[in-house]
Amino acid sequence: MIQASIATAAAGLALLALQWGGTDISILLPVAVLGLSVALFLARSMAKFLQIFIGVLAGVEGLLVALSLLRAFGLVSESFADYVPPASMPIGATIFAFIIFGVSRVPVIRTITRIADRYFTSRALSEIHVPLIGRIRASEGAIGTALLAFLLLINLGQVALNVRLNFFGRDMFNALQEKDAGAFWYQLFWVFVPLASVFITTALVEIVSQYVLRIRWRGFLNRLYVHEWLSEGTHYRMQLVGHAADNPDQRIADDLKSYIDQTYTLSIGLLNQSATLVSFIAILWSLSAGFTLPGTDIPVPGLLVWVCIAYAVLGTWLTHAIGRPLIRLYFQQERVEADYRFSLARLREYTEQVALLGGETAEQQALNGRFGMIVRNFMQIVRRVMRLQVFQSAYFQANVVVPYILTAPYFFIGKVTLGQMQQTVGAFSSVQGALDFFITSYSTIANYKAGVDRLTTFEAAIEAVRHQGEKGRVTLAPSHNGDLNVEGLQVALPDGRVLMTADGVSFRQGETTLLTGPSGSGKSTLFRAISGIWPFGTGQILVPKGQSMMLLPQRPYIPMGALRAAVTYPGTHVAYGDAAIKEALRAARLPALVDRLDEERAWAQTLSLGEQQRLAIARALLAKPDWLFLDEATAALDEPTEAEIYAVIREKLPETTVVSIGHRSTLSAFHNRRIDMVKTEDGLFAPVERRQPEPAE
């Protein structure tokens, strides 16, 4: 399919090349296309691409200004002069280039290109299958840049085809006016058919290429964001410090996707429409040559261009005036939709609790209330869109007749031919369409800006967490004596309030320790600090060098999917054989699960808390860590089973040092040492060693 399309496009292009000579502005496009393609292949990043793009545009404009001056001084031959646009045209285009340049310096555009650059400058090696050529290995950034370059060229090519079609319109209507059947059929079969076939095939190639680019780009940024969010416990610490980056799931899944889709659509659209604008303004300018101020003989250079711009400015201003409230309403709609979705997801998570309490009616009322907000806001959007639609429909209808109204008087007095009139109408509509791009993209741009902000605050939150408390934070350092030592530690809450202190406390290798104390005294937080995920506070924890640690919380995390993955988590299921997994389950007193390893279900909802805790113990038996921290990890078990579990740990993991947190007095029997959290004179909690009886055999 793709090969056939490319072949058809190539044949069409060859035919077109033979036809091109008759157009007046053919000089513009090859120069621009060549310059752009060189620029793109040189560009290593979007930001650099923008600079080069503007450089090339300014270069082309400079060339045109020079040619115009040569023409003004009569230094170019008469026939060549036909191809040189009047001086005001390149000057206008140069101003346009400077506007683009100015826009590219705007902070928000820099932010957009900075996010995009992470993909376009990537050096990660990758592969792409190119039809007719085969597999190509290159860096992902180079593949992305090449795809983008290809797409830009296709889009510029489509603008060029539109320009050619505009001249086809002129020639065909002139042939009709002169009743020249031969010229008419020639235009139809030798100009229109190849043009149309190239158009169709380039549209096909474009759609395939842009989907490939979008998914590669999204895949890359998705992996990058997930990696940054997950590494070094950032995901956990981000939610500790507050709401600077709410709903990271939405940012990674939705905002990233919209960012890529809209960046592509808006930037390609902008480029496309800019090229259309420049090309057709040139045509409209030269077509305005015979036009005078209505009712007089005073010639106005570029009359049609000015009328067209004035008309579009009026349209844009009215659209803005009518449509402005839509930005706020769309934003609001996103929020109420997200709230509704979240309520449903939360209900799914707590389905058992709701069913037990018979809370269905209350839930239904709350859901209806939230949905009511969706409907109310939506109806406001409908009312606003209706007004905008009435205006835009009238405006677009007027677009059809306005150019005829403008040119008809000149046609009737014989100043322009039917073909020229037709061409003027076409060019007017194209310029109009390009200027309308801003009208039609109005709300998209507003949404886009909100999405980009969400991504940048997400990145900023990740950065902030990484550099959090570089001056004062709990630090981890290797201990060389095999013990875990706490020195000068002050553990604080995220808001800076000190919670507990610990100095000179050691957890010795090979000794089982029980940590007890009042609820809220900071036992779990001390464990978090030891694992390195709680940075708030000061002091140092010396962690045995090269030894593995595992921490089991009271409520274990059970991933979605097969039971096998839940037991082997966080290792992959291939890390352990079936026999080992089954043995661990039996040892953890879960024999009923042994034959259900491949079963996929919502295990977190299916298993009782006690079963989930035993499953976590099975994980520890498989992973065989050097240090095992149990934070009330057996609190949901009955006392005899808890005793069995501790016996199994001692039997199966004789080399593992166990440190437990617990409230039950029976736990003392399984530990050599006991440390209590007690309140000191300054009102803070501190660990104090207690005498401990010998553990039961």
Ligand SMILES: Nc1ncnc2c1ncn2[C@@H]1O[C@H](COP(=O)(O)OP(=O)(O)OP(=O)(O)O)[C@@H](O)[C@H]1O
């Ligand atoms: N992310 C947080 N933000 C603010 N305060 C927190 C945060 N996490 C814990 N705390 C507070 O820190 C204190 C200590 O909590 P921690 O879970 O360490 O206590 P604990 O001794 O393990 O209690 P329990 O025996 O009830 O499990 C509590 O007052 C708790 O509210």
